[in-house]
Amino acid sequence: MPGPVLYGSAIDTTCILWEKKCDKNAACRYYDNDLFRHRYLGLQFFFEVGAFLCFVTVYIVLRRQEREAGNVAETKTNPEKEKLAEKSIKNPESKV
Template sequence: MTILNSSWLPAPALFGIVIDSSCIWWKQACNSRLGCGYYDNNILRNRYLGLQVGFKVMGIFLLGVVGWKVLRTREYSLEKRPDGPL
């Protein structure tokens, strides 16, 4: 049920891909992966922090686009626009 509720959010999957991509040695038994036995700490640190910075930059950019759109349209203003006498 948790997977269905968070399936629209790509961050957990992307962080999992980043963590798995920094694995150097996989534990295996009977041709199935049991988990990572050893991570390259430098690669993990760089990719993990890079993904976090990427999310922050994307969020700031989207916030700027939304703020620009709101200021441009003025549809969200609670004050009456001075259009002149009706």
């Protein structure tokens, strides 16, 4: 859901006195300021924490992909290292 809809819904739940037009709620005339503050800041905190967790997740995934790409590129550009690595795996007793 879009942010303004969520904020509007949270703000509407803090209304104490609604104006009536044609037997329907029209506009809020009086808000519970304490509840308004708690709902508004709580919703903001929820969005901030969610955005931070998404950022950390993307950062970790991209960092892992960058390391893997660097390892692949390093072995492709330096085939001698790859040969030495294969020899050391075949003969673990020999020192390279």
